[in-house]
Amino acid sequence: MVREVLGFLPLHGGGIIVDGTLGTGGHSLAILQHxxxxxxxxGFDRDPESLEFARQRLQPFSDRITLAQGEFGEITAVLAGLGVSTVDFILLDLGFSSFQLASPGRGFSFQRLDPLDLRMNRREGAPxxxxxxxxxxxxxxxxxxxxGEERWAGRIxxxxxxxxxxxxxxxxxxxxQAVYRAVPPRFLEKRLHPATRTFQALRILINDELRQLERFLEQFLELLTIGGRVCLIAYHSLEDRLIKRAFRNLEQGRAPFDDSLPGPLAVEPAGPKVFRRLVKKPVLPGAEEVLLNPRARAAKLRVxxxxGTG
Ligand SMILES: C[S@@+](CC[C@H](N)C(=O)[O-])C[C@H]1O[C@@H](n2cnc3c(N)ncnc32)[C@H](O)[C@@H]1O
Structure with a gap:
């Protein structure tokens, strides 16, 4: 979704751009070139190993970048630690990276023999x-x-x-092997590895991923300058639903997770419109990208x- 994200970058050519899921720096590299x-x-990431990789890769731009280790659920504090309180553009490309998937010893892939770890930051928390x-x-x-929205949860x-x-x-x-023993053979899907949902669920749990996203959605608006933009790429419906809900509520002048209907006695009007969705329907990856990177097929970009407050 790099090309799509570049299309939403600030037009004035200056400003501060935040990549809160730096990964190995693919998006950041394209953004800097653009x-x-x-x-x-x-750029920041919770994974110190990815951060090190990105640092090398973005070396040619060292005079225009600041890289840090941190979580986007703590974005306000991470930026404050760098002396920054407002920014012009924020990108989150959620989930885990191909680098993490392919890294030995981390446990992200059901195709590898690895220890049961799954932490994005191996220096914190428990495996x-x-x-x-x-x-x-x-x-x-x-x-x-x-x-995992796993149909065979009980059996697994x-x-x-x-x-x-x-x-x-x-x-x-x-x-x-435990998943294979649990799923009735006639329901073993050809398209989706039977352990996909189990690994997704356990990864979300170990890294507290939904809470991180919720915390980000509660903070980002305050960090944006007027006219500033946010691009969020989700890879599964649990994340996308949270983003959709927060964007809709913010657009209606409510707190991101306030879904209450205005009652007949409500005297408080909804707040002034301080946020708008730039696309009503999520942007999906093009066929070419999906061909090159099958993992991108589930991506949904919301912007x-x-x-202004008036
Ligand atoms: C899909 S990858 C991003 C890839 C990146 N856009 C690139 O081009 O290389 C997601 C990244 O987000 C990081 N991540 C996941 N949750 C995070 C969080 N709560 N805070 C910071 N980084 C996080 C992961 O460690 C991973 O490196």
């Missing part, structure tokens, strides 16, 4: 194996259902508990803009 000085870019060692059957099923959860009891839940392939 927006000449004096535009500056602040998946700790949670799997103590979670109960109902808790596991709830996570698979809620974060039972298979995981059984594998744990038998000492067969020690790495990513043990996890995959909004801060308006």
């Amino acid at each position: 927006s000449p000085a004096p535009a500056r870019l602040i 998946l194996k700790d949670w799997l060692a103590r979670a109960g059957e109902t808790e596991i099923a709830g996570v698979l259902r809620e974060y 959860s039972r298979a995981l508990i059984q594998a744990r009891t038998e000492g067969r839940l020690n790495d990513t392939q043990d996890l995959v 909004g803009q801060r308006l």
Whole structure:
């Protein structure tokens, strides 16, 4: 979605651009090439390993970039730490990267033999194996259902508990085998690996991904200059639904997660319109991009803009 994002960059050529999911710096590199000085870019990621990679890659632009390790759920604090309180453009390209997927030892891929970790920042929090060692059957099923929208959540959860009891839940392939044992053979899909939803659910849990996004959606508007824009790319419906809901509420002058209907006695009018969606329907990737990168097929880009307060 790089080309689509570039189309929404500030037109005046200056300003501060934030990439809050720097990854290996692909979007940031294109943004820097596309927006000449004096535009500056602040890039951050919660994953120190990705950050190091991006730092090397963006070296030619070192005089126009500031890179930091941090979470977009704490964006206000991350920027304040850099002495910045308002910015002109914010990009979040959510989820995990191909770099993380391919990195040995991290546990993101069901096609690799890796430890059960799944943390985006391996210096913080506890790995998946700790949670799997103590979670109960109902808790596991709830996570698979809620974060993975997994139809076979109950059966998979039972298979995981059984594998744990038998000492067969020690790495990513043990996890995959438990899923295979749980899903009835006639429901094994050809298009989607049966462990896809389980891995997604557990990744969202371990990295508290939805809470991070909610916290970001509560903060970003205050950080944007008037006319400033936000581009958010989601890869699954749980994220996209949160963004859609927050954008709609903000556009109606409400707090991002205030869905209350105005009652007959309501005296408070909705606030002034300070936000508008720049596209009503999400922008989807082109066929060419999906061909080159099948992981992009689920991407949905939503874009909004801060308006004046009058
Ligand atoms: C899809 S990748 C971004 C790829 C990037 N646009 C590029 O071109 O290389 C998502 C990135 O977001 C990071 N990430 C996920 N949640 C985050 C959070 N709450 N705060 C900061 N970074 C986060 C991941 O570590 C990962 O590197």
